[in-house]
Amino acid sequence: MAILDHRPRPVLIVDDDMETLQAERALLADNGFRVIEARDGGEALRVVQADPPAVVVLDIQMPGVDGPTFARELRMALRRVPLIVLTGVADPRREADRCNAEAYLSKPFDAEELVRVVRRFAA
Numbered sequence: 001m002a003i004l005d006h007r008p009r010p011v012l013i014v015d016d017d018m019e020t021l022q023a024e025r026a027l028l029a030d031n032g033f034r035v036i037e038a039r040d041g042g043e044a045l046r047v048v049q050a051d052p053p054a055v056v057v058l059d060i061q062m063p064g065v066d067g068p069t070f071a072r073e074l075r076m077a078l079r080r081v082p083l084i085v086l087t088g089v090a091d092p093r094r095e096a097d098r099c100n101a102e103a104y105l106s107k108p109f110d111a112e113e114l115v116r117v118v119r120r121f122a123a
Helices: 018-030 041-050 067-077 092-098 111-122
Strands: 011-014 035-038 055-058 083-087 103-106
Touching: 011 018, 011 041, 018 035, 018 111, 035 041, 041 055, 041 067, 055 067, 055 111, 067 083, 067 092, 083 092, 083 111, 092 103, 103 111
Parallel strands: 011 035, 011 055, 055 083, 083 103
Antiparallel strands: none
């Protein structure tokens, strides 16, 4: 008999900036989300296999496997996972389009806006 896991699906944060990662993790955890994290796209792909997320908050510019590459791989593995791009680039909408993301936010991010967007897609 299989054991059912009744925990909510997590929010996966993918960012190579530790300060940003810690701020996002604390904010989302304080708002009731179960949070998992990865520091680059390669690590995130492994995490996704082990614990499929409800939503992914994704940085664009990372060493190794960057945001757009991760997004393509994610879509091949788990097409229905909502993707929120969180980036410091000048044109975040363009990056969100490149990643086929459902939403985007600019860095530095507004805490209430991040929680609102994650809540919208994590349901």
